Amino acid sequence: MKTEKHEAMVVTTGRRDADGKIRLEVFTSDLIALSVDAHGERAATLLLTYEQVANLQDALGNLARVLKREAETNAEHWTGTERRCNDGHHATRDETT
Numbered sequence: 001m002k003t004e005k006h007e008a009m010v011v012t013t014g015r016r017d018a019d020g021k022i023r024l025e026v027f028t029s030d031l032i033a034l035s036v037d038a039h040g041e042r043a044a045t046l047l048l049t050y051e052q053v054a055n056l057q058d059a060l061g062n063l064a065r066v067l068k069r070e071a072e073t074n075a076e077h078w079t080g081t082e083r084r085c086n087d088g089h090h091a092t093r094d095e096t097t
Helices: 050-073
Strands: 009-013 020-028 031-038 046-048 082-084 090-092
Touching: 046 050
Parallel strands: none
Antiparallel strands: 009 020, 020 031, 031 046, 082 090
16 A cells, blocks of 8 residues: 655644654554654554544644633743753752752
């Protein structure tokens, strides 16, 4: 089975450039491959059908609207001076030195 050559789509993740990336590409004529890389480690690649891609697209759209609403009502914005700690909390640059 021959399919067209498609370029992969890469989405960077997190607040910093090196946090990770999501890669999406056509795997076969009926499947999309979704892989996640974070901090130099790669999770298993998931293969998604057209219906699963459509469901994921809807879910992401819904969550994006929630984020937008939260951002509009939340006065606290990330300034780029904090880092994530291993315990999941945030620390300012001064607290990490």
